[in-house]
Amino acid sequence: MTAKIDPITVEVIQGSFITTVRNMRATLIRTTFAPILYDTRDLSCALLSHTGELVAMSEGDFSGHVFSLQVGLTPILEKFGDEMKPGDVYMFNDPYTGGTHLNDIAFYKPHFVDGKIILFETVRAHWSDVGGANPGSFSGQDTEIYQEGVRIPPVKLVDQGVLNQGVWDMLFANVRIADEQEGNALAMLDSVKVGEEQINELCEKYGTDAVEQCRDALLDRAEQTLREEIKKLELGEYYVEHYADSNGITPDPVPLRIRMTVKDETLSVDFTGTAEEFEGPMNVGPAVTQAGVFVVVKAWLDPHTPVNGGTFRPLEFNLPKGSVVNCNPPRAVAGVWELYRKIQSAMAGIFSQVQPENAGGGAMETINHIYITSYDPVAARHNILYEYPQGGFPGTSHSDGSTGSPSYDGGDVPSIYPAESSEQRQPLRIESTEVTRDGEGAGRFRSGFGITRRIRVLSDNSQLNVMSDASVIPPWGVAGATEGGFNACGVIRDGKPVAPSSLPGKVRSFQLKRDDLVIMRATAGGGVGDPLEREPELVLNDVLLEYVSEQRAHDIYGVVIKDSNVDKEGTEALRAKLFKEKHYIKINLVKDDTYDERGCRISTLSQEDASMLGVKDGEMIEFVPSIGAPLRSWVAVSADVAKGSVELGPLAQIALKIKDGETIQFRRLKQAPEITHYNTQHDISQPLNQLKSA
């Protein structure tokens, strides 16, 4: 950069960049034919620099999409860098080198001025189908990428304004509902074109030099801002362990281990020890892993300034190749957004250690993809209902989370799909859509409540595919809060639960029958702080508004309610009693942490301690520090261990910030309730049409 560009021009040009992205977005939404884009808004637009750094996104864009767009430009530049020409558009969706899952197709248009690329206009949109084994393209039990649709390496879709018809025809011969997907591609081409026009106008008005200088200045400024924030953090090492429910093939959990080192001006994030890639769908490419980390860094350290790639510069990553966070072909990647959110939870745990005064509960650990698909033989067309009931937003050390909300990772996503639309499209009846009572992550500040929806199936030719997580291992609360809400998707047939899969939350091609009731319940993030310290009046309010039962107010929050008022003395007495009933154990620090062959942490407890907690061999417990996230572990019960103490290794020591010989609270980790238990508020086990005939 030669001359220093003045701050006013920088601001004006930055405003225009963001306006351009908004207009690209508006164009795509207005011209697509796909409900997943115009209703669900599963799309993002962005401007990237000539070297692939994010220059601008809008407030409606989904971070997971956008941050990955940056990474995805590298393979495109490697392949086509020298031969790019004005009027080209490149297409890409390869998960291993910068894509997300195959459904997310990205277009990149290099913006040339006088023979030089100054920016890329880019868009990524989720197509409802990109081929593969199942309608909707991915499921909870995929075993290789070929089942998940068409994999697109960097391809020149438009060559100097001329469409590559061969690529086009081949692509649309391999996807379901091809006319809708073709409409998406046209809308995406419109979108990047609108971006190009507006950047041209900007260059004419302020000069290309100014635009380029501003682009660079914005990136430098964002970098500097984050460095300043990092400098305020306490130097040192922080560590968490977390687990996804299962790998989609066996019930084995998928361990994530993250070590973050705060250096002077940089953060280094190391995933060493994380699970090896596996045959199931719980794998992810490097772009989304980095995006998951970045969302939390941004949300904690610099949430308000506009985001751009400069903010990434102070971050260093170690993503072991061949692990689930940086997998190789041909691993399936359907679980990409589940791992993305798991990583966010883990990072929230780390930042709750780094900044205890600014803590946050675990994230909503799934996007909750639920597909009910059917084939209409008359119209020769697949119907795909894509449900995504939203969960409860995590609490923080100052605020409760909101109910049925999208996460802070962004995206202009609705909370739920309209019942009247679903019923019109498919032979389904929406029997109820409710805020899940008692479905919050309890805490001094609680999370929001998730949503539960029940859908009656009215035909015999529908099938269910689900990719979700947090159905077995829930998100955590921090600083003493209890666990968040479990996700669930189950089926009631003839009044009894049937498991659509042996692995909760991971379902592939389950044949639904007429009168089946599909119950989908969304997770809730974790709260912050001990629920026994929550303001009793706030608990009362939740009870009076019918969000929390009196039973839960009593058992979890220690609040006694009498005649719609807080019984102050009763509450004090109950809370004192519940405090006393907490269990503590002495830590013996040993040389090594103990993990089993799955990579899961093992803590050996005496028979007495196990009975005291009510855990059996192979069940899970949590060690609960007063700051930061709990450390989760599976229990081995042994007669050889002395009562009242447990051995933990050096990683546990970092995770819990604990010294040898100190005691720490420990407790049994709650297990997911049976699906029938969600059926509490209404007795709707009878299909309505039977009621009608009665």
Add this chain to the structure above:
Amino acid sequence: MLNIGVDTGGTFTDFVVFDDDNNTLNVAKTASTPEDPTVAFMNGLRELDIDLASVSRIVHGTTIATNAVLERNSDTAAVVVTKGHRDIVEIGQLRVYADNVIFNRHYQRPAPFIPRNMRYEISERIGPEGDVLLPVDDAELDSVIERIRADKIESVAVCMINSYVNADHEQYVAKRIREALPNVGVSESMKVSPVFREFERWATTVLNAYVDSSVSRYLRKLSNTLRDAGYRGELFYMTSNGGILTEAAAPEQPVKFLLSGPAAGIRAAVHTGNYGDVKNIITYDMGGTSTDISLIQDMNPIITHEKQFAGTVIKTPQLDIIAIGAGGGSIAWVDKDGSLKVGPRSAGAMPGPACYQRGGTEPTVTDANLLLGRMGEGSALGGNMQLDKSLAEKAIADLGKKIGIDDPYRVAEGILQICNNNMAGAVRTVSVERGLDPRDFALMPMGGAGPMHAVPVADELGIDHVLIPPNPGNACAMGLLTSDLQHDYVRTYVTEVHEADVGKIHSLVKEMGVEGRKQLRTEGLENDHIDIRCSADMRYLGQSFQLEVPITEDVSLQEMEAAFNECYQNIYGYNRLDKPIELVYLRVVAVGVVDKPLPSAERGSSSTASNCEKRDIYFDGSFHNCNIYQRSELKIGEKINGPMVIQEYGSTNVISPGWQASADEFGNLHIRRIQE
């Protein structure tokens, strides 16, 4: 006889008095009285010395409903809803209502309007084809009615799934509640917002119920007050669709009072535009904390059928007015990354801009205008406030130090540049979202600050023509007198057009037309003053956005398809002739045309350039010694080149270098870019 427009705003209540005997217009304003707006209403009439016996018509724009929503001041509304679905009104469809979510861990959704324990469920069910799956459970209904009584509910929304295809259950439940509890207001979802998709329909109905009691109370009070003072003429109310309602029809749909204030301004813009040599207008109403924008195409204001508001959605036909969080009070500040920002935080009325001398120390857009001479120190913004330029300069100089610019004038111009660029960006996005190009429009500023910023905003947008109406500061009150009576009707008929029953289309349209004529005739309109406009909302099969296309009462299916394809082509530049077209709604708007004030100009006698005041004004990096003209003294047709200021009551019209102004015979001021 006199016609009076009374527009209640947050700070001032504006009055426009038109005497139709001698075609004269008088404007005034008085301080608003938010606790009881009728006080300001009557104060203003007294201050204007109005003899109510000589008034034939009063048209009123009120913020009573908007305030009820923004202040959340009602706790007596409830909803009766299909069992299993009570939380839909809370869960909703969050999407852009939550535009401050990203990276914000502390995000809080606005609380639901009706708390969960006041959402009463009833067993009943209609299927998607309109078939009754489960009849209304009368025993449950009886106990709900008892709860409504016991909870002292004043208004109830009745919301049932799939009522858009069969509203029998809703009607039945509403009827039973009305019979049992005649004093409770009942809002049926299919009466308030008869559309497909439960959330939007119910959210609108819930808002209707929510504002019902405060609106009814206010209407009764104003009627009684005026009658007691001897008024015997007609009383009308402005609504958000840009039309007016009679006193008798007004209480039916209080939700239409929401956001009705700015709608009147759009009507004034259309009235002005009809005499102003323009086809398309972007209105630009800039106030202290926010700016309202709307688009008028072919002299028809763009209508939207859905608007996000206060964390929820209003699904009724209404003028498409977009509020931007930037105004004269927007504060300029330095973010932690060292960048210069303007807004969205506003200094409001207290402490107000630094120059107001009320203790404000942060520089605002108004301070920048004052420092640069674009606004005079004596320009009272509708009050008798004295402005202090030195305070503005200090605030701006302090800001300049933080960003390393010593020259406060350069900083002040930067503040305006950023503010104008933000507003132009918003206008551009609004246009793109509607498939329109702002360069095909004239910009019409209104409000206290609009005419100060209009020319640079137009410049930013590539617009060549700025049209300033007479009394831009009182546009809303003026618009009240130029609005027609309007009733909107809609029927849902979801079908592919090529397989539609054309007889059904004709009978639905006719039925609505008959209803509209009948309503207007009972309101005293003659047939030759009634205008029936029909339209159809269509889309390509598989899309969710419909386009509203005008149709005739005896339209054929082929004509409907052709009209849709043409409209789509015009907006998106292409169409999909291979795709089936789907009809969703049929609409009728019944308009009762009222007599409107004729515009006239106060004609300046002397040549404008002689002995006018002068002031130094900063444009493009330096001060220019500029003429300050009085608008009332401009000579019709004379062209004057900027830079300059044209001053009038309540407004300062700033014209940048490179632009030229001229007044026309209708009292309009045209500012055009000088072509090189």
